[in-house]
Amino acid sequence: MKKMMTGNEAVAYGAYLNGVRVGAAYPGTPSTEIMDNFSRYPGVYAEWAPNEKVALDVGIGAAYTGARALVSMKHVGINVAADSLFYSVYTGLKGGLVLVSSDDPGMHSSQNEQDNRNYAKFAKLPMLEPSDSEEAKQFMGIALEMSETFDTPVMLRTVTRISHSSTPVEISNEEPPAAPPEPPLYERDAVKFVMVPANARRRHPIVEERIKKLAEYAENTPINRIEPGDDTIGIIAAGSVYQYAREVFPEATFLKLGMVYPLPAKLLHQFASQVKTVVVIEELDPFFEDQIRLMGIETRGKDIFPIIGEFSPALIRERSVSAGLISTPAAGAEVAAAAATATELPIRPPILCPGCGHRGMFHVFRESGALVLGDIGCYTLGYAPPLSGMHTSGCMGASIGVAHGIDKAVVKDRTIAVIGDSTFFHSGIHPLIDALYNESTVTVVIADNSVTAMTGHQQHPGTGITLQKKNTRAINPEQVVRSLGFEKVDICDPYDLNGLAQTLEDHLESGKPSVIIARRPCVLYTKAKSAAPQIDPELCVNCGTCLELGCSPLMQKEDCVTIDPVLCNGCGLCVQVCPAGAIIKQ
Amino acid sequence: MKKVDILMAGVGGQGTILASNILAEVGLELGYDVKKSEVHGMAQRGGTVESHVRWGEKVYAPLVEQGHADYLIGFEMLETARWPGYLKEGTVVIINRYRIPPPAVNLGKAKYPSEQEIEALLKGAGGRVIWIEGTGIAGELGNPAMVGVVLLGALSNLLGGEEETWLKVIQRLVPEKFLELNKKAFLSGKALQVA
Numbered sequence: 001m002k003k004m005m006t007g008n009e010a011v012a013y014g015a016y017l018n019g020v021r022v023g024a025a026y027p028g029t030p031s032t033e034i035m036d037n038f039s040r041y042p043g044v045y046a047e048w049a050p051n052e053k054v055a056l057d058v059g060i061g062a063a064y065t066g067a068r069a070l071v072s073m074k075h076v077g078i079n080v081a082a083d084s085l086f087y088s089v090y091t092g093l094k095g096g097l098v099l100v101s102s103d104d105p106g107m108h109s110s111q112n113e114q115d116n117r118n119y120a121k122f123a124k125l126p127m128l129e130p131s132d133s134e135e136a137k138q139f140m141g142i143a144l145e146m147s148e149t150f151d152t153p154v155m156l157r158t159v160t161r162i163s164h165s166s167t168p169v170e171i172s173n174e175e176p177p178a179a180p181p182e183p184p185l186y187e188r189d190a191v192k193f194v195m196v197p198a199n200a201r202r203r204h205p206i207v208e209e210r211i212k213k214l215a216e217y218a219e220n221t222p223i224n225r226i227e228p229g230d231d232t233i234g235i236i237a238a239g240s241v242y243q244y245a246r247e248v249f250p251e252a253t254f255l256k257l258g259m260v261y262p263l264p265a266k267l268l269h270q271f272a273s274q275v276k277t278v279v280v281i282e283e284l285d286p287f288f289e290d291q292i293r294l295m296g297i298e299t300r301g302k303d304i305f306p307i308i309g310e311f312s313p314a315l316i317r318e319r320s321v322s323a324g325l326i327s328t329p330a331a332g333a334e335v336a337a338a339a340a341t342a343t344e345l346p347i348r349p350p351i352l353c354p355g356c357g358h359r360g361m362f363h364v365f366r367e368s369g370a371l372v373l374g375d376i377g378c379y380t381l382g383y384a385p386p387l388s389g390m391h392t393s394g395c396m397g398a399s400i401g402v403a404h405g406i407d408k409a410v411v412k413d414r415t416i417a418v419i420g421d422s423t424f425f426h427s428g429i430h431p432l433i434d435a436l437y438n439e440s441t442v443t444v445v446i447a448d449n450s451v452t453a454m455t456g457h458q459q460h461p462g463t464g465i466t467l468q469k470k471n472t473r474a475i476n477p478e479q480v481v482r483s484l485g486f487e488k489v490d491i492c493d494p495y496d497l498n499g500l501a502q503t504l505e506d507h508l509e510s511g512k513p514s515v516i517i518a519r520r521p522c523v524l525y526t527k528a529k530s531a532a533p534q535i536d537p538e539l540c541v542n543c544g545t546c547l548e549l550g551c552s553p554l555m556q557k558e559d560c561v562t563i564d565p566v567l568c569n570g571c572g573l574c575v576q577v578c579p580a581g582a583i584i585k586q
Numbered sequence: 587m588k589k590v591d592i593l594m595a596g597v598g599g600q601g602t603i604l605a606s607n608i609l610a611e612v613g614l615e616l617g618y619d620v621k622k623s624e625v626h627g628m629a630q631r632g633g634t635v636e637s638h639v640r641w642g643e644k645v646y647a648p649l650v651e652q653g654h655a656d657y658l659i660g661f662e663m664l665e666t667a668r669w670p671g672y673l674k675e676g677t678v679v680i681i682n683r684y685r686i687p688p689p690a691v692n693l694g695k696a697k698y699p700s701e702q703e704i705e706a707l708l709k710g711a712g713g714r715v716i717w718i719e720g721t722g723i724a725g726e727l728g729n730p731a732m733v734g735v736v737l738l739g740a741l742s743n744l745l746g747g748e749e750e751t752w753l754k755v756i757q758r759l760v761p762e763k764f765l766e767l768n769k770k771a772f773l774s775g776k777a778l779q780v781a
Contacts, residue, residue, distance in 0.1 A: 004610050166648075314651050346688050346698065351632055544694075547694075556692060
């Protein structure tokens, strides 16, 4: 039987079918649904770790015992987990460990489009890349076996178009392997697992030898295969790009790579000898191309296809026509261009939802005139006009350190660091320690909506509920910061604009490091809603002050502003900011 | 087996994802190879949602190629107007007569295009435009969020497949307590007998 599954669902299913017992992750688009789905299978343990590095250590620990483990994260999460990735390649493991990296070419919801195939080469471990959901399921099994055969973690790379596309998956009737009846005793082997220099020096040659053996394996694995066709053009591709290229070059000879590192040199030479022109089609970096050239194979690649952005069949067709590889013209481009010039359509950027607590907070920030150093989450949307309440945002946990650095470099501006509750637990605590230890004057605002909202409402250490829906101890950010030694700590409701503004002013002028927790649970999560206020058209002077809140139900008409009662959440911010008293709470 | 390329366009919260899931499963029931792709990372924040559904003997890419769409299903007028590049001569465009103004329009800084302008854009690219009061019909049945199922009902007249097949898939994907209403929504869309 076949079932439609997203790549993420198929990764989770493949892990379950192949006996993975422990899963750990931190949410991040497009990877989130992997652990969400895995956690619902019977007999497995799955958790949201506070961050990706912790998640990987959890997976490594489980695999050290001989259990199979799955760790998943978005591409930039691998940066956070990289230290653990590198040591685990040296120590090896006992059970299979698969680390999923969900890359985001085109940056649908990310701060960069780094190509994580580079991590495989950098950390010296094998990487597989599926091209649809059926392969995502199968490659999980292959990766786990490879991990155990070669005593190494294995990376499985997906991209947004694999993670969030649905394709048919064969459903198995087989039961996953049973758990051992009794807990095994941990087999202690300190020389292998304690990476002091003397031991690490013993392990490094093993790592180098292993990657050579894996290159041999790559020559014969069926997931790297030549698909015979017309010998004029031979295309080398992997993952989603293989599927796009197949649309554009239905007749060509293909080398489809399921294992993207290490590469099979003999197979590549054999392939090159079979075709007149070799063309590598790959998104982002010339990862295959550079290695293939070093093997002495002449190839085309980045001279035709871009190094930036997400590919599509249309893009591959257009570039291939320009390069003279094919003659079928790309359709639609002229029509699209003509339509674009005919009518300019207003864009629809993502914005803070009606009723979002962050809106009031950013309104207060803007009014304070302070410099606001931001972080990653829904609240990053507060940078955009009309709220315009944030001035930097680089990566998870960067806000407080950046604010501290600006403080030490001395600028006239007053500084606020703003960080979400899930981001606070992810990587906000260490920079807070720095701010105290090294005597910063920064005001830190924890934008606490009591859930990991941006990725679709995942639990985190502050919510009191685990991924597998067990009640647990809720870790309170206020207690954490007080226990670190912060003396000036206040909790505010960002719906109360005057209250938050007064507290913020007090903190900014205090001359010492301080924390404000701006707490208002996400209304999409709690489903909290009040009646929409009404606008008295007699009193409304159509000044547009309320529109500066950037709230979608507020609409400027000719004579006055109106509120769409269906969209409105009834938070009452517009009632507070209206200078004419024209908006009346119901 | 004929290739069928379908695009869906709407705004986060309108139910495009559920509708595209139903469409994909129906394709599978009808014996097609099926692929579906959507971008929904920031959809809940009121942004644009696009979904590609492809049926065929063998489907490679999950993305519909520019100039190749057989159907464009527009959940919201402005969002429908963004896709002329994907149309070809004779593409059927089913468009829900419903506006969700984007922020720039609310702030009075941009103009929402008129029905005539939108229709001209789509017709200019070869589209055969069919307007439907989908949100209105779903609203009368009790929930405007069922607009997607109304649109699917209309589309089913053109795509074929037994009514039972569609209803079976709806039953599988819609939560039990909303099932009867969604079945009604589908049949109301089908009763429009678009051709």
